[in-house]
Structures are given as structure tokens and as C-alpha cells.
Amino acid sequence: MKRENDSFAWNWSRQPESIVELKEWQDCSETLNMVTLNNSKDRWVWIEDSKDGFSVKAVKKALIAERGNGRLTNFDWCKWVPIKCNIVAWRGNLDRLATRVNLRRNVDIISVMCPFCNEFEKTMKHLFTACLVATRVWAAISVWCKIPPIYIFEFKDILDIHNYSQVEKKAKNIIQGLVIISCWSIWKGRNEVVFNQISRSPQEIVREIKSRGYAWFKNRTSCNYIS
Structure with missing residues (x-):
């Protein structure tokens, strides 16, 4: 497989035959077409908080949202209590x-x-x-x-x-x-x-x-x- 212009060209050893194989190929093609390649160096970014970079707060917010609660519950920590x-x-x-x-x-x-x-x-x-x-x-x-x-x-x-x-x-x-x-x-x-x-x-x-x-x-x- 290689990319030509804005799409991928497939070099098949054999053509997909079954309905399942065709569906998998279609899903793979749709995913790859969303990828944008350039000549810059690879780097890691935190998608949930891309503006300010990685933070523990962003991870906590993502984990709570994943559990089905998109709102952080308020809790005031008491300093004199262990x-x-x-x-x-x-x-x-x-x-x-x-x-x-x-x-x-x-x-x-x-x-x-x-x-x-x-x-x-x-x-x-x-x-x-x-x-x-x-x-x-x-x-x-x-x-x-x-x-x-x-x-x-x-x-x-x-x-x-x-x-x-x-x-x-x-x-x-x-x-x-x-x-x-x-x-x-x-x-x-x-x-x-x-x-x-x-x-x-x-x-x-x-x-x-x-x-x-x-x-x-x-x-x-x-x-x-x-x-």
C-alpha cells in the first residue's frame, strides 16, 4: 500500500472476497483517509488538554467523563484532618x-x-x-x-x-x-x-x-x- 495524492493505493496479494473482508477494508480505508502526514518530527500531545499540555487535572476529568459523569464533583479537603x-x-x-x-x-x-x-x-x-x-x-x-x-x-x-x-x-x-x-x-x-x-x-x-x-x-x- 502507498499513498498517492490524497488517497491510498492498495497493492493486493489477492482481492477481498467475503462481505466481512470488504467491510474491514472499507473501515480501514476510512480510518486511513483521516490521517494527515507531513515532514515534521513526531511528538506526543495530550488531546484532552492540548492548549495547556498534559496535566493530572485533565486525566482526572477524562477518567470521570469515561465513567459517565462529565462533571467533576466538588470536594473541599480539610487541612487539619489526616x-x-x-x-x-x-x-x-x-x-x-x-x-x-x-x-x-x-x-x-x-x-x-x-x-x-x-x-x-x-x-x-x-x-x-x-x-x-x-x-x-x-x-x-x-x-x-x-x-x-x-x-x-x-x-x-x-x-x-x-x-x-x-x-x-x-x-x-x-x-x-x-x-x-x-x-x-x-x-x-x-x-x-x-x-x-x-x-x-x-x-x-x-x-x-x-x-x-x-x-x-x-x-x-x-x-x-x-x-
């Missing part, structure tokens, strides 16, 4: 935590029931917003932080709790961190049930949130907003 807690909340915001329902897409799961209550399928929504363990945790956190009762229906509602709290800016930052720590503690409690068969009550999870929240906040700041 990165492991932020990552759990960030992945939860993307519905990318390895819940049983999510794993069922690619793994043979015997049961998809919630390990806490064993009454409903363990989706992201149920585990963090509807399960009895989670609702009791959020009720205790609202009392501790002296904010109105927390009513949540989606995971994104959890991450907006601090924005709707009628408190000053610094206190909002503390509430945001405690909410993220709560998500991490609930997820950690779930893992202990699944992998170690250790059941944890809502009261135990709340005690962990308070102790770790106080310690982490004290280590990262010199403010006295948690008592």
Missing part, C-alpha cells in the same frame, strides 16, 4: 468506596446486605445516611457540635453539613473535619465487621470520633475550638 480520612470522604463523594454493591459489578459477592444492620443492601447511600448505626452517629455528632439535628439523604449532603451550620468560619472548619472523620470512622467500623468480625456500636464509633478529632485538631492547630 489524608486517609479525606480520601475516604473524597472517594465516597465519587461513589468509589468498595461497598458490597459496588464490588458486585466485578466480583462474585455472596451477600450484599449491610454488615451493620443486615436488613438492606449496603450501598453508599444506605451505609452513611440510612443505616441505624450511621443515623445514631450523626445524631450524637450534632449534639456534640451543638448544631441542629443532621438530616441527610445523599452522601453529598454529609459534606455540606458545615456549610449549613450557623456558626463562624473557624467553627465551620472544625465541623467539616469532624464530619470527614465520622465518615472515616463509620467506614473503619464497617471494615472491622466484614474482615475481623468485630461489631462496633454507634457509641463506640462516636467515642473514636471524639478522641481522634480532639487529638488531630490539637496536633494541627493552636486553637481551642473543640472541648
Whole structure:
């Protein structure tokens, strides 16, 4: 095969005969006709972000779009909270935590029931917003932080709790961190049930949130907003 003018000339060893071969040749010809050749040096370019070049942001945007969500979900990272807690909340915001329902897409799961209550399928929504363990945790956190009762229906509602709290800016930052720590503690409690068969009550999870929240906040700041 060689290119002559604006089209390719085919040098056949034999002519395509079957319908399948003719279709493949047609598809190949259409693809090759879209190729433009010149004498410049070969180089790599990032098509998704050709204006500014390659960037991690462009890759992230492309991956999320490939999953069927063309809009980047907003997530505000809390600086005084450990990165492991932020990552759990960030992945939860993307519905990318390895819940049983999510794993069922690619793994043979015997049961998809919630390990806490064993009454409903363990989706992201149920585990963090509807399960009895989670609702009791959020009720205790609202009392501790002296904010109105927390009513949540989606995971994104959890991450907006601090924005709707009628408190000053610094206190909002503390509430945001405690909410993220709560998500991490609930997820950690779930893992202990699944992998170690250790059941944890809502009261135990709340005690962990308070102790770790106080310690982490004290280590990262010199403010006295948690008592």
C-alpha cells in the first residue's frame, strides 16, 4: 500500500472476497483517509488538554467523563484532618468506596446486605445516611457540635453539613473535619465487621470520633475550638 495524492493505493496479494473482508477494508480505508502526514518530527500531545499540555487535572476529568459523569464533583479537603480520612470522604463523594454493591459489578459477592444492620443492601447511600448505626452517629455528632439535628439523604449532603451550620468560619472548619472523620470512622467500623468480625456500636464509633478529632485538631492547630 502507498499513498498517492490524497488517497491510498492498495497493492493486493489477492482481492477481498467475503462481505466481512470488504467491510474491514472499507473501515480501514476510512480510518486511513483521516490521517494527515507531513515532514515534521513526531511528538506526543495530550488531546484532552492540548492548549495547556498534559496535566493530572485533565486525566482526572477524562477518567470521570469515561465513567459517565462529565462533571467533576466538588470536594473541599480539610487541612487539619489526616489524608486517609479525606480520601475516604473524597472517594465516597465519587461513589468509589468498595461497598458490597459496588464490588458486585466485578466480583462474585455472596451477600450484599449491610454488615451493620443486615436488613438492606449496603450501598453508599444506605451505609452513611440510612443505616441505624450511621443515623445514631450523626445524631450524637450534632449534639456534640451543638448544631441542629443532621438530616441527610445523599452522601453529598454529609459534606455540606458545615456549610449549613450557623456558626463562624473557624467553627465551620472544625465541623467539616469532624464530619470527614465520622465518615472515616463509620467506614473503619464497617471494615472491622466484614474482615475481623468485630461489631462496633454507634457509641463506640462516636467515642473514636471524639478522641481522634480532639487529638488531630490539637496536633494541627493552636486553637481551642473543640472541648
